[in-house]
Amino acid sequence: MLDDAAVQSLLGDISPSIHGSVVSDVNRKGHFYVFVDVNRDKDNKQVPSNFLLHNVKRQIEVHGVEVDFVLLDARQRDAESGLRATVLHSFGEHIRNVFLSTTNTDAVVWLDAKRGLESGVKEAVAEKARIFLTEVGFDLKAVETTSGENLPSRTACLRIIRASAPVSIATLDARLRDRGFTVPSADWLTRRLDSMRRAGLIVRLQTGEYVLSLASIRAMGTSKNRRSPDIERLLALAAGRH
Known part of the structure; x- marks a missing residue:
């Protein structure tokens, strides 16, 4: 069974338009989300086209996995x-x-x-x-x-960030939806994360991805020595803090 990286390598012609990393569906084995930035050319046609996306989808599914494209339209x-x-x-x-x-x-x-x-x-x-x-x-x-609506609370976001860190907004969005939460838009989620960052709950890396702050790791319950997996992860990523 292919993993996230293997699916990413099969995206071929649409790779330049991919937004972030491929996200695996935690509830369906062999199912992945691919976030694609779409634009319009001078003739107002979608780029990449639905025809191209459909062909890439079929080529990937030959390998026994299923992908859903989430289009992010400028x-x-x-x-x-x-x-x-x-x-x-x-x-x-x-x-x-x-x-x-x-x-x-x-x-x-x-x-x-x-x-x-x-x-x-x-x-x-x-x-x-x-x-x-x-x-x-x-x-x-x-x-x-x-x-x-069933909007994700800070705690729900923190739990997913802890489990998936470092996590992009696109990945967090997909994980929250997998768990039945309503995410009104990417901008809504970005604002929620900015609020959490200002409150000292999370750290935004230079890559644009998020990890828990040391305060959140401790508050959520973990061993407080440097050998804790959570703290080791945070220390390893600290050089990319933004």
Whole structure:
């Protein structure tokens, strides 16, 4: 059975577009997630194309494993920033933050409300979001609030980081989803990690990956001498601290 590195080596023509490392599915043996940065060429065609992705997927599956491509569209990231600015400008009194998740052209808007949203406010936000998203090529399918979802807590993030460190945002995202958590968007997760880093719970390496801080390792329960596996790992990575 192929491991993460072996799958990565089989990506061939799409290798330049791969975002981070291949992630194995902890719940399904032989199943992997591959994060791909997609863009648009001068003819507005997706690069790499779905045709190319499908061919690579088939070539890898010949080796007895299954891959799912998670497409990270630069257009979505731009749309999320624009949507956030638009909504907060009009509804900053009610909304703390806004996130966007998309599948092809379908979009779901996530609202981090300062308090319970009245139905009239939510409807007004939805109308504003619909107008904006239509303009940038997306169809609004739903407006949700983060308060009612199974969002990953700090503890959940810390446990996965401890088990998988050093861990990229893409890997952490996949691991959290494997465990049934809702991750509104990559930007939401990045902000959560930044908050944890400022609180001294995690360390961001120069590679952009994350490990637990020494304080978190001790708080989560481990041997406190230098021979502890957790502390040895942190010391070995300390040179890459960012």
